[in-house]
Amino acid sequence: MKKIFWLFALLPLQLFSQNLKLWYEQPAEHFEEALVIGNGTQGATIFGGTHSEKIFLNDLTLWSGEPVNANMNPEAYKYLPSVREALKNENYKLADSLIRNLQGKFSESYAPLGTLYLDFDTENVKDYYRELSLDNASVNIKYTEGDNEITRNYFYSYPDKVMVIRLSSKTAKGINFTLRFDSQLSHTVFTGKNQLLASGRAPTVAKPSYVKAGEEAVQFDSEHGTRFATQIEVITDEGKIKNKKGYIEVKNASEVMLLVSIATSFNGFDKDPEREGIDETALVDERIERVKYKTFEILKNRHEEDYRPYFERVKLTLDGAGTADEMPTDKRLKAYATGKVDKYLETLYFQYGRYLLISSSRTPKVPANLQGLWNPYIRPPWSSNYTMNINAEENYWLAENTNLSEMHQPFLGFIENLEKTGSVTAKTFYKAKGWVCHHNSDIWAMTNPVGDFGKGDPVWANWAMGGTWSSTHLWEHYMYTKDKEFLKNKAYPLMKGAAEFCLDMLVKDKNGKYVTSPSTSPENVYVTDQDYKGATLYGATADLAMIRELFMDIIEAVNVLGGDYDFKNKLEEVLVNMHPYQVGKDGSLQEWYYDWKDNDPKHRHQSHLYGLFPGRHINMDETPGLAAACKEALEIKGDETTGWSKGWRINLWARLWDGNRAYKMYRELLRYVEPDATRPKDQNGGGTYPNLFDAHPPFQIDGNFGGAAAVAEMLVQSTPEKIYLLPALPDAWATGSIKGLKTRTGLEIDLTWKDGKLKSYTLKGTPGTQTTITYKGNSKTVKLENGSLVGGI
Structure with missing residues (x-):
């Protein structure tokens, strides 16, 4: 075995002087204090304890359940005419009651894989330091124990698909610990030569945390569900490794490297993970075999060479931002809450969002979920699922404009899965063409209305615009990338299918205008003039807004691709005759077809x-x-x-x-x-x-x-034709620069400004591209002659 070389102890200042980092003077006690790393599929939550280090492990493909039976309520559509009739008669109470017949199962839940423990016999700790470096996507810990300096280093490699942990001691033979694994899932733990191994499986049922289910809330079946495997390789140059029953002891080491490999049997949304699954045990073993003879430096370099090109595309600089070392992040956050000016923290939060997306969204057709990929709960809040009435989409608002288009792909690919189950849902619940997705989904691309077959409140259970909203992301990706093949072969067919469903959901109101029926506005309740508080209506503004956006996207797509002009003409006719936006007597945009009050005027949704x-x-x-x-x-x-x-x-x-x-x-x-x-x-x-x-x-x-x-x-x-420079620049950011943002023109842009005024801009992109630059009401058309252009207004 090759000797592990350690530069960490020799170069502590270099390692701990990153520009963008979260750092703390104590270990984490709670999940919301711990630091996270991930390679876009697997992730770890690191607490940094000195007596016992706790590391939560997650895999984005480990969920309860198995492929969904999309045909779960085959005759639900028979109730649709009666719901529509009740709405036509403006009997909203009856409509709220009848629409419960158009419900199916709850989504499945994202599962925690397990917890890795490193137990130390530690005393007299001082000078503790813990950081997450955004520049290197690594967690680094150091502290002094007596006269000895201990350092720990963690990263999760995308190219090698393993987590790497390095422990080193300034004093020879100063590393001693016990390595063990535990899980809330059904599992077994055993040891091999210098290896700790675990295997198990996710529940077949993990009911939402808001459902009272008692002992039946979580159920396991030894012949069903997604399997997982974990393998931890222990490597040391001189320490002694003792394999015990279910754990490993490491004694008298100066340095140790742990290689952590996890995998699941998930093999696609429509494949039984037990009978058609991937061999997860072979996969973790293969990954360990590929890396265990590589040095820490080689593994870290490979990790950084993959990560840095994504993260470094965008750089935000605000004048007077200060430095990372001024104050620990938790204290910094508390001080900021009292009104302290902290432009570094504001910049850090922006880049932290980009870091989290790179770390949680690199799995084909499996997007980041409600918690990204970091979840410690067997029944996580809202099942940590894909909440399609805002939350899943909001996860990807930064993908294109902050130059992380590749990280958008898992969500765009997931839409392909939704189309397949969603076409069955459209047919069986509405007798409609195309495809649909409702409020919640999961890794199995569940698309039905939720509510446990009639028990759910329509205010959240029956919203039907998840496919409409998510499909607009397809056109967004095209606008930023100008990838015509993607538009033609993937995006357009999916967008059209979502639009076909919308067309079947539209009926004409008493004024001859198109409205959706039935309709809800996500999780909000109206109050009629007769003081009825309800959820079901026709023509909710949110529905019509999303349909407008999708139809306009498709019309633009046809203009790019050509052909399909009959469908374009149909959409244009519907758009012209759609119920228009209404402004209420209070001057606000109406949420409801009528100028009704909200039961909660300050409601969190603004759909x-x-x-x-x-x-x-x-x-x-x-x-x-x-x-x-x-x-x-x-x-x-x-x-x-x-x-x-x-x-x-x-x-x-x-x-x-x-x-x-x-x-x-x-x-x-x-x-x-x-x-x-x-x-x-x-x-x-x-x-x-x-x-x-x-x-x-x-x-x-x-x-x-x-x-x-x-x-x-x-x-x-x-827009596809215009770029607006500094349209909402706050006074607090009077001087600064941003590099590497993307625009819907397909161009990349850099900006500098001083004292609240634009100084210069640089455009980069395809030679010959023409666009209009707008700044403070002034516009001019520019053309990139050689792939870049520097200008000002």
Whole structure:
């Protein structure tokens, strides 16, 4: 075996002087304080303990259940005419009751794979330091034990598909620990030569945490479900390794390298993971065999050479940002909540969102979920599923504009899976063409309305626009990349199928205008003039906004691809005759067909503002009246809301070109929130945990992604024809620069500004590309002659 060479102890200053990092002076006690790493499929949550190190392990493909039976309620469509008749008669109470017949099962749950423990006999610890370097995608820990300096280093490699942990001691033979593994899942642990191994399987059933299910909440079956395997190789140059029953002891080592390989039997959304699954045991063994003779430096270099080109594409610099070393991240966050100016923290949060996306979204057709990929719970909040009425989509708002298009691919590929199950759901629940997805989905591409076959409240169970919303991401990807083959062969057929379903959901109202029937507005409740509080109606603004956006995308796609003009003409006819946006007597954009009140005027969802963001058909240039109505709706809702919702509202204010309001809410998104175990019961507002995870609360990663996307939106906005420079620049960011953002023109852009004024911009892209640059109401058309252009206004 090759000797492991250690540079870490010789170069501590170099390793611990990264520009972008989260750092702390103590180990984590709670999940919301721990630091996370991942390679886009597997991930680890690292606590950094000195007496006992705890590392949660996750694999993005480890879920409860097995392939969904999309034909679970084959005659549900028979109830649709009666629901529509009730709505036509404006009997909303009856409609709310009848629509429960159009429900199916709950989604499955994302599962925690297990926990790795390193138990040390440690005393007299001082000078503790723990960091997550965004520049290197690594966690680094050092502390002094007596007279000895201990260092630990962690990263999760995408090219080698293993987690690498290095432990080193300045004093010879100063490393002693016990290595063990445990899991909440059905599992066994055993040892091989210098190896700790575990195998097990996910539950066949893991009911949502909000469902009271008693002992039946989690169920295992030895012949069903997704299997997992874990293999940890222990490598040391001089220490002694003792294999015990179910654990390993390492004694008197100066340095140790642990190689952690995990895998599951998941083989696709429509494959039985037990009978048609991948051989997960062979896979983990193969990965270990490929890397165990490589040095730490080689493995780390391969990891960084893969990661850095993605992360370094974008660089945000704010004048006066200070440095990372001024204050630990948790203290920094607390100080910021008191009003302290901290542009470094604001920059760090933006780049942390990009780091999290790279780390959690590199698995073909398996996107980042509600917690990215870091989940410690066997019944996680909201099953840690794909919540399709905002949260799954919000995860990917930063993918294109912050130059991480490759990380968008898992979500775009997942839409292909949804189309297959969704076509069955469209037929059996609505007797409709095309395909549909509802409120929740999971790794098995479940598309049915949820609610446990009639037990669910229609306010969340029956929303049917998940396919419509997600399909707009396909056109977004084309706009940023100009990948015509993708548009023709993948995006357009999926977009068309989603539109075909929408066409079958549209009926004409009493004025001869197209509206959806039935309809709900995500998780919000209306109050009629007769004081009925309900969810089911026809023509909810959110439905029509998403349908408008999708139809307009398809029309633009036909203009690019040619052909299919009959379908284009049909969509154009429907668009012209669709029930128009309405402005209520309070001046706000109506959420409901009628000018009804909201049961909760400050409700966290603002789905009826979809046309402003993430849609593009309401904007300051072309529809200023509707933009003003959106602004009034936001004023009524106020700024206090949950984490993910605040991330959305920041983007909305940016689209309204109000940089100072967007910045105010960005600061609020960074409001310090205690870990869940210690959080006061009355602290329910959104914000940020000590490890910079978004606090819904509890943790949901969509707020991190939405907040990061909003920073880019404040600095650059675009259409396929125009680029808006600094449209929502806040006064607080008077001087700075941004490099590497992407635009819907297909061009990359760099910007510099000083004292609130644009200094210069640089465009990069395909030679001959022409676009219009707009800054503070002034526009000019430019053309890239040689693939780049430097200019100013």
